[in-house]
Amino acid sequence: MSRLSGMLAGSLLALSALPLGAAAESGKSWTIYGGDTANTRFSALTQINRGNVSKLRVAWVAQLGSLEAQESTPLVVDDTLFVTTSAGPRYVYALNAKDGTPKWKYAPEIPGDVQQTTCCGLDNRGVAYAGGKLFLGRLDAHLVALDASTGKELWKTQVVDYHEGAAITSPPILVKNLVITGYAGGEYGVRGAITAYDQDTGKQVWRTHTVPAAGEPAAETWKNDSWKFGGGAAWLVGSYDPQLNLVYYGASNPSPWGASVRGPDTSDYGKFTNLYTASTLALDADTGKIVWHYQTTPYDTWDYDGVNELVLADLDINGQKTPVGLKADRNGFFYVLNRQTGALISAQPFVMVNWAKEIDLKTGRPVEVPERRPRLDVWAKDICPNLFGGKNWEPMAYNPQTGLVYIPTFNLCMDLVGRKEERKKGAFYLAEEFDLDKPGPGGFMSEMVAWDPISQKRVWGSKEELPFMGGALTTGGGLVFHGNIQGWFKALDAKTGEELWKFNAGSGISQGAITYELDGKQYVAVVSGRLKTPPSFLGHTGERIFASSPEGGALFVFELPD
Amino acid sequence: MGQPSGMQVRPAKVAAAIFAGASMLAVFFGLPSAARYARADDPAVSAKNSYEGDAGQAATGRGLFNQYCAHCHGPNAVSPDPPRDLRRLKRSYGENMANVFHFTVTHGRPDKGMPNWTGRLDDETLWTIFAFLQTVQAEP
8 A cells, every 4th residue: 555655646746737637646536548647557446345346236328329349448537437439439428427428429520441541440448638638549540639528629630641551549648738649550561659749739749750760779770671661659558657757658569570571580680679669668758759668579570569558666676666667568478677777677478478488687688489480481380479469458457455467368379471562551561471360278268367566476367268358457445357358347356366246248348447436436437349350360269259249339337236 | 454345335234234223122121232342344254263163273362361361351261250251252242252352352442441452462363362262152
């Protein structure tokens, strides 16, 4: 508890001057995607707890009016709940957080052809809130500001031309007067960037490319002019440390997946690491300057990406309270980094990993198993994890009371081979053939893993038959909430993983839940609406997933009986 | 590509009329409408698939399919999503399957997420992929 309050108090002090709303102050609201700028998805609320969660019941439901892939984390500011839908988004709704009564709805005109330039479904993960405004990234790669009380569009700016194969699927992060966003496009040969705009005007303040141009530092890590279509898309959410004034973003896989155009096409890649792809970047919030970077998968060819959210915590490392960043990487390793310097503290596999033996603590690099690196026309078989990763975007949660991180993991493997391919603007640019339909051993395809980040050991696991389990929420009530692709929403004991309650929402749940308190009553809210595109990559397993729950689109809000 | 030759004009018109009828029926019965996507005067109708029944082509086509199409249509064309399940082409379009295939791939359905492959994959490659798709069609 002391660690938590210390940290929250610290961030709140620094944030109090900022128009960031109530933040996780009392744990009563939920004003930012990850629960706080540290992305912990922890709420201190205790009214719903281990003792009474079995009585949880539906308070109200909101139909979202759009099917498939609901990935929104709702926000609650005062008595208003904001939630976005899939497909653009098709809608942003403001609802009364107590009973779901609609206040307003925003329905943007999104061009139909964005379908082609979104790799993995028509998803939207939500909005960001500050000072009476909402900020939203869209699939047409525009960023807009809305009046939070009316839904009226205040400004709109193009972040990048979506015809290149770019899209925005995640909410921006808000720092001081800035709204900061990345964009997706690592499957289309888009060159990634992170950009800051003025919250009031939408004018660009800084832009930092995640892949250097010729002549810039780190350009030598790219073969020939492969940097031009190099990927490194920052498509997930950032974190922010107000004391260090650092913004943290992950950058995706390099483009194309097939590595032969980007370097020597072997595990002995030398200088061809392809910076700053598959990396975590720490940027100075005021200037966008890269202060440090940590590349988890140098010269990636497995689509191990690098975007997973960095969760900020202060941990006791060898008796020393240390500001760390925690990352459950797609590549299967759990990294603990010093978030001030980027120095590696420890890294251990949190799922079955066979493409690398370990992370060399001196160099910070994976020790590769060469036959598990696919090459041009040379298959690599049974690589684990597969390209969905040990963990994908579905968020993990860190509970400072148990000291554990709750990670929604995958147990899937794959075969890959490199192919020759030309890039064409707006078309997939993978240069790889793949078979992803290879369940890992053990008869399960996903698992909620409770992980001790200090000892780097697993504490418990709760297995799921099918992949794509939902993200985590953890609370002061000693609970972990998560959904699964069949549509079950569950509460587990945070200490033991024991299942205490479940509810069938009728369509798959992939985003993490939120919790908030209004008029003395605690609520838990989660969106339901099964993923469509990523499971389609899986062939027969995809057929099982589609059979297990239909498309959907609803927000469920739960409460205890009076 | 280029215009249909004069020879084809008449059959194309007849076919167009049939298509129009079929599409009205389709609308009426809620059946998948071939005419919405495939035009009878598409020169590919006469081009047809020169690799029909050629097992070697089908094997090559499988590889090409898995490289270019599988991330949307599933590995080996195994897709759980009906609009994207290309094992249903024959059931949906019957005789017109080759035509719909060629037209869709060379025009795309941009608003539905299907890219236009013109300029990226040539006809020979497309028909090689088609030869593979023919081997995985669901029974009518």
